Amino acid sequence: MPSQSTNSRPKWIIPAALAAVVAVVVAGCIAAFTFGWFGLGGGTSTAAAPTSTPSGALPTEQVAALEAQLESGDPAQLSVALALDESQLTPEMTSGFGTSDLVFDTAAAVQYEHAWDVPVTVTTEAGDTSEWIATIIDTEDGLVLGDTRAAE
């Protein structure tokens, strides 16, 4: 039976431990960079501005499906498209979406990784048109209309 000696210690332990420490530190740096979260306890930390890139990745067929859901005026479909409970839908929302024509300009979308700002033209039943920027979010359940703001 071979005698036990320190040489029998697995030689990968120390490098592996070192690698683990380095990995944690690197992960921390990545996380902090990712969240822009330095100094939550106050002080003079600075939030990084969002970076955006022109998008070619907005799935146009899913946008079309979202558009159809919104324009249907059907509370069940509308609640999915807005990620709201049906109980949160107001009559104005149901009738407004159901009687308006929405045209998403997907070619002009600006991507924020898994969210997009998309210009939208809204034409109401009375024929009034208005320009908006819609924030569409890619969720686990598909595209959702997250928010809108008037186009400047």
Next chain:
Amino acid sequence: MSHRKVMLAAAAILLTAAATLAAPPAIAASCNAGFPSNVDLAGKHVALLAHGWNGAELVRTRQLLQDELDDAWAVGTFSYPDLNAQWPDKSGAAQCLQQAIRDVHTRTGSTDANVYLVAHSMGGILARFATNSSDDPSIDDIVAGVVTLDTPHRGSPMGATNIAAMLQLANGGGFGDGSKCLAPHHPGSLPTGCGYAPYLSPDIPVAQIVGDVTITRNFFAFGFSGLDTNGDGVVWVNSQSGYDGSSEGPAPGNAIITRQVDCESALAVLAAHQGSRLNLANPLSVFGITGSKQVAAGDPILNTNSTAVAMLGAIAKTTACGHTGMTENPQAITMIADSLRSMPARTAAWVIDGTGFGPVKIGGTLDAAKAEPSVTVEDLGSPWCGSVNGDGWWSAEAPAGEGSDLVSVILIGSSYNGEGEPARTSGAPATAAGITIGSTAEEVFVAYPDARLANEQYSRSARFPDYQDYVVEINGGPVVLGTEGGVVDAIMIGQEGIPYELCS
């Protein structure tokens, strides 16, 4: 280089890294109380601003708060950059803050409690440890009030999460236990090794300034929805306002003010901020399900929901009443200032001896006493009847009654509790040995073994058997400690006996 040498070098690096990350930094150079160099603290109320976990000196907040307060106030900062990742119960930061409090108090030249702490986030926990009077009761005589801003009195959903540990590492905080101990603080649930923040002395009022963000969503001109996040992105509302009940038992009677700043942030703004650097998988479900339902169920810990953490981070950083935004929120700054103004400086306990007590001296005038903002004197010419902090009463009389403004005798009396017993009030005047209204006769004899019964000619005991008045010599003059039923109910200076009450 041989494989063995590589391993040794790696081990050396590992040990160095571990030591660097884990070793507590030296305390001496780890904290600092900062005031602009041209500020003279003499005679001022002083507010010290303490930052929180992973935080830095609240320079901008200091400027805003100073602008909101008048020249009677001096606002300074307290920073502890090398200790800001450590839980304050054992890091040394609390001792550091306590020393800073004493230093600035000395600079005011006053004996009153006139130092206030305004503490953001974990700084509020630090303030509670630093003013723990069980360590040193004299701190009660210095601190006049504590304002907490978004403080996780009952913890944060970020506490004890992997993401918090990583953020702390990335921010240079090493393996400090701050991220771990910020876990929900309900008694019994704090992680091992983390101490509960003690309650403040009951004399110290507490103001809790709370931030609450509502996420708004607009749907063209058809409607909108709002989702109250019940927090500031880092600390839930019920934790920010949770001082009472955050330690063992209820708070010990502190006056508690809670004020809340509400604000809104459009989801699009949050999505744009955070979406650039994280998979914004399903923020709606985060707040529709994860957030609101967990909040409803109690303080949650978001262990693995990176989307929730990301959105909370965006709220904390970008919204006006988010965790970071609150330090510069104009409404919050006004609330802090209003809270400070509502906390009057407390007069330090006046020491009783044979020459008088506090600024009231035998043979002197009442001018100095009248100048004390916390003292009320009903000037009847003689006797004068006064109170300190509206608590109890005392009286003084001139030698020849009316017509003189020099004090010849002083009678310190007592308010009575519901049982008709003398009420022992904190901050009441006391002898250097601690004998005050409400002390027992036994305590008197322990403190003054040479105490003797007062001359019956002057003593109430001649007429009323329940009264026993004892004379002690303190600082060259007699002080009569009058007892009723074995409890001190009146103290007379300048005369051996308590023949009457000057004011009642």
